[in-house]
Amino acid sequence: MSNSSFGFRLGIEGEREFKSKLSEINQNMKVLGSELKVVSSAFDGQEKSVRSLSARNDVLKKTVDEQKEKVRLLTEALQNASESFGENDRSFIYQTNILVKCYSLHIRI
Numbered sequence: 440m441s442n443s444s445f446g447f448r449l450g451i452e453g454e455r456e457f458k459s460k461l462s463e464i465n466q467n468m469k470v471l472g473s474e475l476k477v478v479s480s481a482f483d484g485q486e487k488s489v490r491s492l493s494a495r496n497d498v499l500k501k502t503v504d505e506q507k508e509k510v511r512l513l514t515e516a517l518q519n520a521s522e523s524f525g526e527n528d529r530s531f532i533y534q535t536n537i538l539v540k541c542y543s544l545h546i547r548i
Contacts, residue, residue, distance in 0.1 A: 464509045513538045
């Protein structure tokens with residue numbers, strides 16, 4: 440009894456931590472999107488200047504880093520779901536779809 444409740448509790452804690460980290464990354468991505476808009480408007484009319492391009496580059500680097508972290512986190516969750524439930528489980532399929540979307544966003548960036 441205690442082993443199954445321990446595993447269940449560990450699973451819940453892991454899922455809670457995963458969702459918290461994913462939410463944090465999504466929030467950071469929104470902030471970076473806003474930051475990019477601020478940088479763009481700050482250099483309105485000077486889009487090709489070195490300062491403008493450097494500022495945009497800095498924000499885009501942070502965006503790519505956040506996206507890499509999200510892909511890493513989702514890949515880890517996908518491997519965990521595959522090991523725990525098998526590749527035909529709904530959770531595994533759902534997480535695979537999310538990961539594919541993240542990869543496609545990462546490729547576009």
